[in-house]
Amino acid sequence: MAQTLYDKLMGQHVVREQDGATLIYIDRQLIHEVTSPQAFEGLTMSGRKPWRNKANLAVPDHNVPTTERSNGVSSIIDPVSRLQVETLDKNCETFEINEIQMNDIRQGIVHVIGPEQGATLPGMSIVCGDSHTTTHGALGALAFGIGTSEVEHVLATGCLWQSKAKNLKIEVNGNLGKYISAKDIALYVIGEIGTAGATGYAIEFCGTAIENMSIEGRMTLCNMSIEAGAKVGMVAVDDKTIEYVKGRPFSPTEENWDLAVAYWETLHSDEGANFDETILIDASLIKPQVTWGTSPEMVVDINGSTPDPEKEDDPVKAESIRNALNYIHLQPNTSMSSVAIDKVFIGSCTNSRIEDLRSAAAVAKGKKIANSIKLALVVPGSGLVKQQAEAEGLDQIFTDAGFEWREPGCSMCLAMNADRLEVGERCASTSNRNFEGRQGQGSFTHLVSPAIAAASAIAGHISGV
Amino acid sequence: MPLDRANIDTDAIIPKQFLKSIKRSGFGPNLFDEWRYLDHGEVGMDNSKRPINPDFVLNDPKYKGAQILLTRRNFGCGSSREHAPWALEDFGFRAIIAPSFADIFYNNCFKNGILPIVLSSEIVDALFGYQGEIVINLEEQTVKTEDNIYNFEVDAERKRRLINGLDDIGLTLQYEDQIRSFEAEHLKKYPWL
Ligand code: SF4
Numbered sequence: 050m051a052q053t054l055y056d057k058l059m060g061q062h063v064v065r066e067q068d069g070a071t072l073i074y075i076d077r078q079l080i081h082e083v084t085s086p087q088a089f090e091g092l093t094m095s096g097r098k099p100w101r102n103k104a105n106l107a108v109p110d111h112n113v114p115t116t117e118r119s120n121g122v123s124s125i126i127d128p129v130s131r132l133q134v135e136t137l138d139k140n141c142e143t144f145e146i147n148e149i150q151m152n153d154i155r156q157g158i159v160h161v162i163g164p165e166q167g168a169t170l171p172g173m174s175i176v177c178g179d180s181h182t183t184t185h186g187a188l189g190a191l192a193f194g195i196g197t198s199e200v201e202h203v204l205a206t207g208c209l210w211q212s213k214a215k216n217l218k219i220e221v222n223g224n225l226g227k228y229i230s231a232k233d234i235a236l237y238v239i240g241e242i243g244t245a246g247a248t249g250y251a252i253e254f255c256g257t258a259i260e261n262m263s264i265e266g267r268m269t270l271c272n273m274s275i276e277a278g279a280k281v282g283m284v285a286v287d288d289k290t291i292e293y294v295k296g297r298p299f300s301p302t303e304e305n306w307d308l309a310v311a312y313w314e315t316l317h318s319d320e321g322a323n324f325d326e327t328i329l330i331d332a333s334l335i336k337p338q339v340t341w342g343t344s345p346e347m348v349v350d351i352n353g354s355t356p357d358p359e360k361e362d363d364p365v366k367a368e369s370i371r372n373a374l375n376y377i378h379l380q381p382n383t384s385m386s387s388v389a390i391d392k393v394f395i396g397s398c399t400n401s402r403i404e405d406l407r408s409a410a411a412v413a414k415g416k417k418i419a420n421s422i423k424l425a426l427v428v429p430g431s432g433l434v435k436q437q438a439e440a441e442g443l444d445q446i447f448t449d450a451g452f453e454w455r456e457p458g459c460s461m462c463l464a465m466n467a468d469r470l471e472v473g474e475r476c477a478s479t480s481n482r483n484f485e486g487r488q489g490q491g492s493f494t495h496l497v498s499p500a501i502a503a504a505s506a507i508a509g510h511i512s513g514v
Numbered sequence: 515m516p517l518d519r520a521n522i523d524t525d526a527i528i529p530k531q532f533l534k535s536i537k538r539s540g541f542g543p544n545l546f547d548e549w550r551y552l553d554h555g556e557v558g559m560d561n562s563k564r565p566i567n568p569d570f571v572l573n574d575p576k577y578k579g580a581q582i583l584l585t586r587r588n589f590g591c592g593s594s595r596e597h598a599p600w601a602l603e604d605f606g607f608r609a610i611i612a613p614s615f616a617d618i619f620y621n622n623c624f625k626n627g628i629l630p631i632v633l634s635s636e637i638v639d640a641l642f643g644y645q646g647e648i649v650i651n652l653e654e655q656t657v658k659t660e661d662n663i664y665n666f667e668v669d670a671e672r673k674r675r676l677i678n679g680l681d682d683i684g685l686t687l688q689y690e691d692q693i694r695s696f697e698a699e700h701l702k703k704y705p706w707l
Contacts, residue, residue, distance in 0.1 A: 064696045065689055068671040072686065074696055076707050084595055086536035097683070101697075112534070129534040129557060136536050172704070180594035180618060194594035196622040197538070198682065206686045208693055212669070244521065245588040248617055278591070280617060301706030309706050344521055344591075365520055365586065372519070463530055484525045484592060490554055 051319035053216045054285055055251040058191035058316070062174045070210045075203050076173040080107035080146070081159045082137040083465070084178025088201035089140040099144050100207035106168045107141050107148040109134045110158045111465045115428050115455035121152050130466060144204075157431020157457040160184040160398035164268065165431055167297025171286045171313040176203055181398050181481065183274045186283035187267035188290055189316040193281045214280040215325040217250035218318075221258040223332040228514040230408060231266035232400060232479065232498035234258070235273035236338035238330065240348040248278035250326065253318060258332035259284055264293040265404040272399045273481050276345040285317035339385050339511055340483050340496040342373035347483075349385060351501065351513045357381040376485055377493045378473075385511050388495070391474040393418070393425040393506040394488070395452075395499050397462035400479035401430030403437050405499040409479075410443040412503035412514055418451035419509025425452040426468060428460040452506065464489045477505040515580035516642055517571055522585060523592035524619065528601040531556055541597055542604030546572055581608040582648055584641055588612075589630075590619025599626040609650050611657065613638050624672045625682065631657065631666045652677060 052060070062073040085107070092098070099105060112130035122138065125131035134151060141148035149155045155162060160181050163169035171189035176182060178200040185192035195209065203209050221234060239246070252274050259267065267284045274282025284290075291310055294300050301309045318324075336350040347370075349355075355374060358381060361367040374381060379388065395401070395409050406429060418425050427447050429435035435457055438444055444454045461468040462480040470476050470492030479502050480487075483494040495511060504514045532544045534557065543561040548554075550572050552565040566573045583602070589612040590598060599622045602610070609629040623630040629652060633641070641648065641659070649658045652673060657664045675682070686693075701707055 062700075064693055069669060070671055072689065072693075074693070074700055076704075083533060087538040087596075090536070090538070095683070100693075127534075133534060133536060170706070173707070178594065180592075182594075194618060196594055196596040196599075196618060196625065198596060198622070198625040202683050202686065205683045206690075206693065207697065208686060210682075210686070244591055245614060245616070248588075248614065278588075278616065305706040309704070312704065344523075369520055465530060465534065482525075482592065484523045486529060486548060487525055490529070490548065 051322040053318040053322040053324060054189065054253050054283055054316060055191070055214065055216055055281065056322070058172065058174070059213060061172070062191065064208055070212055072208050073174055073211050074208055075176055076104060077168060077175045078105045078200070078203050079159050079163050079168070079175065079177035079182070080105055080200070081111060081177070081179065082109040082133040083111045084197045084200055085140065086133065086136045087197045088178070088204060089144065091201040092144070092204060097205045099146065099204050102145050104207065105146045105204070106163070106166070107137060107146055108156055108159050108162055109137050109151050111459045111463065113151050113456070113458040114466055115458050115460045115468055118152065118456055126467065154432040154436065157429070157434065158398045158401060158459055160272065161401060161430030161434065164188060165297070165433055167294060167300035170294060170300065170309070171290055171316050176209060180275045181272050183279065183282045184268050184272040184398060186271040186274070186281050187264060188294065189283060189286035189313065191281060194275065214251040215249055216323070217247055217252045217279070218324040218327045219252055219254050219330065220256035220327065221254065221330045221332050222256040223258060225258060225332050225335065228500040229335055229337055230498045230500065231262060231269035233335050233338045234330070234332070235270050235276070236340065236345065236348045236496060237335050239273065239277045239345045240338065242277055242328065244276060244344055244346045245278045247274065250279050252277070252279045252282045254282065254284050260287065263404055264289055265402040268402065269399055273345070276481055286313045337498060337501050337513055339501065340494070341377070341379065341385060342370070343376055343483055343485050344373070345481065345483060345496060347373055348496070351385055351511065353385055355379050355381055355383045355385070386513070387510060389421065389475070389510045390477050390495070390505055391423050392470060392476045393422060393502050394428070394461040394476055394478040394480065395502050396426065396428030396430070396460050397480035398430065398459070399481040400499050401428060401434065403434050405479065406434070406438050406443050407441070409499035409503040410446045412500050413450040413452065413507065414446050416450050416507045418506040421509045422506055425506040426455060426461060427452050428455045429457050431457050450507070461488055463487060477502045477511060515571055515577040515583050517583060517585045518642060520586035521588045521591055524590060524595065524598040525592055527590070527598040529555065533595060533597050538600055539604060541601035542606070545601040545605045546570070579606065581606060582650060583607050583610045584638070584648070585610065585612045586638070587614045587635070589615050591616040594618040596622050596626060599623050599628055603628055611638065611641065624676060627676065627679070629668070629676060633657065633664055633666060637664050
């Protein structure tokens with residue numbers, strides 16, 4: 050029978066089926082410092098050991114400082130953050146798990162370094178105690194986020210119980226306009242289907258716009274599948290995927306490489322495979338997107354305005370519009386491009402790869418950020434992205450324009466380290482979540498692409514390029 | 515306890531400054547921290563001395579000791595972290611009723627002894643309008659009010675584990691041999707793993 054990519058990937062990992070649940074084998078677990086301590090604590094308490102050490106790769110990212118940190122873990126000022134990073138180091142040593150430590154050049158956001166190191170490969174089942182694990186689906190992997198007790202379960206058993214998701218095809222055809230990126234597609238889709246629009250589904254992105262998209266762009270798109278509520282977001286393997294994976298530290302070599310490629314080439318949905326739902330999107334209609342509210346689905350074209358709750362018929366929706374506008378301190382029918390901002394953040398597992406930085410740098414080149422901008426941060430996704438960007442002179446473009454060029458980590462995406470917004474501050478951010486208080490208590494987030502973030506920094510308000 | 519808001523996300527359930535703990539208990543006093551207190555909460559504060567928001571339902575003496583949380587669609591969206599169910603559980607909630615839940619949160623509930631119940635928006639509306647006590651019977655899969663009985667769905671295996679309080683890992687390791695033999699085949703087929 051013709052199978053979807055998701056069905057194939059699931060099928061290849063089934064250990065056992067029972068009462069509607071499926072026990073699947075996990076090829077790779079990525080670990081970071083926030084969701085793992087309680088899992089390791091659980092292992093210790095029950096006297097268990099990791100099932101297969103080689104399946105795991107750990108890296109600290111959420112809490113690491115993005116400023117000077119050559120003194121290693123002791124450069125983390127906040128004692129609680131430091132304790133988490135130290136705990137990860139200690140647990141990896143005790144349980145003999147491969148860890149890329151804070152000051153290693155390969156360190157970075159877990160979802161950036163997985164693919165970068167070849168620790169994410171097509172066809173793998175991949176989990177991580179972080180919802181943006183969907184990112185790795187861009188390489189034709191089955192990848193999803195899990196909670197801490199599942200982290201412990203995978204550590205101890207090498208497996209995970211899953212229920213099967215339904216299949217959703219999102220086909221994006223046509224050409225994207227200039228300065229319009231995967232981020233805009235992601236926000237546009239979420240705006241169309243809502244943050245629960247894909248709940249219970251595995252999304253496969255396809256169509257000519259996806260075929261033409263770089264692997265980095267596909268990662269951005271799959272990364273934000275979770276914001277649409279999806280279990281996973283995936284793109285079929287093609288030549289670009291194989292080219293991307295080639296020669297990375299954890300990638301197969303020699304005869305294993307040929308074997309792997311032969312297998313990877315089968316990783317696409319079969320002709321005539323059945324999808325439970327299909328959504329068609331015309332890429333040429335997508336404008337740059339910006340969120341106006343406190344959920345990623347509260348999004349409009351950059352030329353658009355905030356909605357008017359009085360015009361909304363559904364009382365629950367009208368109430369959420371009111372709550373969101375109230376929180377974010379914007380009036381109904383405000384033109385988004387008139388919204389002044391205080392800070393700009395370019396980074397996060399959504400938009401901190403080399404292509405994102407290139408796109409922002411192209412906009413910032415030769416310009417200066419507005420005087421009213423208190424801080425404009427560029428935080429590369431990994432040490433290797435940073436190195437590459439510096440080799441291309443992007444750091445110079447950013448610093449000349451008045452941006453700060455930082456060390457890799459999650460940074461202001463969730464403000465667990467020192468990078469955060471103060472109460473009442475407004476930010477144009479390339480991250481993925483605009484929930485209340487996400488970037489600092491009482492702060493306001495507007496999600497945008499790297500190009501728009503850079504343009505907004507220069508203009509001092511939300512702005513197109 | 516009725517919490518009449520849609521799309522309550524995990525950052526609202528437990529603000530992230532509390533996620534830095536390396537333990538899994540003690541999050542209850544900071545559940546819905548930003549809505550519940552008038553000041554800004556930080557780790558290590560004495561929560562009993564903080565000014566509470568009298569308008570927030572969690573502080574309404576009428577609902578003291580409530581074990582069921584009634585709320586709106588897409589509850590628990592946001593992060594995959596389990597601090598949200600830990601905080602709900604630590605506070606004393608045993609079940610949550612909503613028209614829909616975010617996937618990861620839904621799964622995390624079962625792992626932490628909380629029963630998430632999906633009922634239609636109409637029934638949830640009716641429950642918001644209802645004043646008396648609500649009783650949940652997991653065995654029978656029912657939600658009872660004085661005048662009505664509503665049935666809900668729950669996966670049979672999850673129900674069994676919840677009722678018996680079984681450890682997931684121990685249960686899975688019953689199939690250790692099967693996992694080993696699958697693994698041997700799998701690694702032979704895909705030797706680069
Ligand atoms: S960058 Fe943000 S969304 Fe991504 S893993 Fe880090 S905290 Fe999570």
